[in-house]
Amino acid sequence: MHDLTxxxxxxxxxxxxxxxxxxxxxxxxxxxxxxxxxxxxxxxLYLYEGTQTVENIKSNKIxxxxxxxxxLIFVECTIGDLSSDKFKLHENGFYIENxxxxxxxxxxxxxxxxxxxxxxxxxxxxxxxxxTEIITKNECVKPLNRAIFAxxxxxxxLTRIDKVNEDxxxxxxxxxxxxSRLVNRVGGLNDKEAMKKILxxxxxx
Amino acid sequence: MHDLTxxxxxxxxxxxxxxxxxxxxxxxxxxxxxxxxxxxxxxxLYLYEGTQTVENIKSNKIxxxxxxxxxLIFVECTIGDLSSDKFKLHENGFYIENxxxxxxxxxxxxxxxxxxxxxxxxxxxxxxxxxTEIITKNECVKPLNRAIFAxxxxxxxLTRIDKVNEDxxxxxxxxxxxxSRLVNRVGGLNDKEAMKKILxxxxxx
Numbered sequence: 001m002h003d004l005t006x007x008x009x010x011x012x013x014x015x016x017x018x019x020x021x022x023x024x025x026x027x028x029x030x031x032x033x034x035x036x037x038x039x040x041x042x043x044x045l046y047l048y049e050g051t052q053t054v055e056n057i058k059s060n061k062i063x064x065x066x067x068x069x070x071x072l073i074f075v076e077c078t079i080g081d082l083s084s085d086k087f088k089l090h091e092n093g094f095y096i097e098n099x100x101x102x103x104x105x106x107x108x109x110x111x112x113x114x115x116x117x118x119x120x121x122x123x124x125x126x127x128x129x130x131x132t133e134i135i136t137k138n139e140c141v142k143p144l145n146r147a148i149f150a151x152x153x154x155x156x157x158l159t160r161i162d163k164v165n166e167d168x169x170x171x172x173x174x175x176x177x178x179x180s181r182l183v184n185r186v187g188g189l190n191d192k193e194a195m196k197k198i199l200x201x202x203x204x205x
Numbered sequence: 206m207h208d209l210t211x212x213x214x215x216x217x218x219x220x221x222x223x224x225x226x227x228x229x230x231x232x233x234x235x236x237x238x239x240x241x242x243x244x245x246x247x248x249x250l251y252l253y254e255g256t257q258t259v260e261n262i263k264s265n266k267i268x269x270x271x272x273x274x275x276x277l278i279f280v281e282c283t284i285g286d287l288s289s290d291k292f293k294l295h296e297n298g299f300y301i302e303n304x305x306x307x308x309x310x311x312x313x314x315x316x317x318x319x320x321x322x323x324x325x326x327x328x329x330x331x332x333x334x335x336x337t338e339i340i341t342k343n344e345c346v347k348p349l350n351r352a353i354f355a356x357x358x359x360x361x362x363l364t365r366i367d368k369v370n371e372d373x374x375x376x377x378x379x380x381x382x383x384x385s386r387l388v389n390r391v392g393g394l395n396d397k398e399a400m401k402k403i404l405x406x407x408x409x410x
Binding site: 016032069070071072074075076078079120139140142144146147148149151152153155158159163187190191193194195197198201 | 237275277280281344349364368396398402403
């Protein structure tokens with residue numbers, strides 16, 4: 001079956017992936033997107049309006065999620081367009097060559113909400129999609145989740161926070177709080193429990 | 206053979222691990238330590254003076270490197286002592302239960318240097334060690350390297366940097382530079398190339 005746990009995805013966690021979609025002119029498009037594993041064969045995306053990826057998903061109702069760790073792919077599809085020779089065609093969707101795994105998904109529902117943050121008001125699309133096929137290229141697939149990184153970074157600051165001057169320790173504390181918000185957004189129960197212990201320890205200092 | 210590539214370690218990269226050592230009273234000790242893969246069976250540690258780990262390594266000349274991703278283990282051995290029931294004995298060394306893999310290492314050389322940074326002057330021990338045995342507990346071992354996370358975080362700031370006010374964009378730029386230093390310290394060639402592209406793109410903005 002199309003079970004996301006087969007590629008290491010756990011329910012409730014957000015993973016850093018690269019989405020590939022088809023443009024109106026039939027060329028491939030790729031963008032780095034956070035994918036929430038909603039259930040073993042369902043995912044959710046939060047996409048702001050106005051990107052080619054959102055347009056393509058809305059018009060095609062299908063897209064491909066690439067599970068990979070290649071830093072150059074992430075950079076290239078963020079600061080420009082990933083050159084078409086980096087894509088391969090699988091049935092009716094493009095995936096990225098050398099990806100560890102990829103899966104195709106079909107849109108089940110799109111909710112539009114207004115969101116306001118630091119950057120201002122913007123339209124957010126909450127897209128629920130069903131996994132239709134999973135292809136594993138590399139036996140040991142580990143999707144990218146940022147929680148453990150945020151925890152390790154917080155621990156680095158924690159061990160230094162009482163060795164630095166007040167201004168620097170304030171910066172460290174801000175970073176730890178930022179990392180805590182990140183863990184609560186992308187992490188699992190263990191990650192959140194670990195982060196709680198870090199915050200408790202900081203407060204006791 | 207004792208080949209670190211068998212547990213996914215690449216020459217030149219720094220990995221976040223948990224070192225386990227034996228205290229003078231024969232109890233186990235654990236601490237989060239960055240381990241540089243110097244060669245397929247050689248590692249280097251940079252350890253500041255004054256920790257139990259350094260004392261134990263200096264007196265025992267052997268230690269164990271645990272390759273794991275459990276956030277609670279990292280937190281517990283940083284903010285306190287990891288409870289002894291989390292350790293298991295393997296021949297003459299302790300390893301951490303539920304670790305994905307571990308390896309034993311034997312000290313070949315210790316260089317002491319004076320280091321000065323933000324935090325002040327301190328004695329740094331540069332410890333070169335030989336891998337004597339590698340035990341894999343989990344088929345798919347992936348040692349923790351922070352480079353890809355630093356790159357993804359930089360990309361997040363990059364996409365926002367011209368949408369925020371000047372003060373915030375300065376903060377973002379500082380973070381990108383900090384992440385760039387991290388990548389140069391812990392990453393591989395691909396990571397460094399990816400980071401170069403990010404910095405180039407930021408400068409062109």
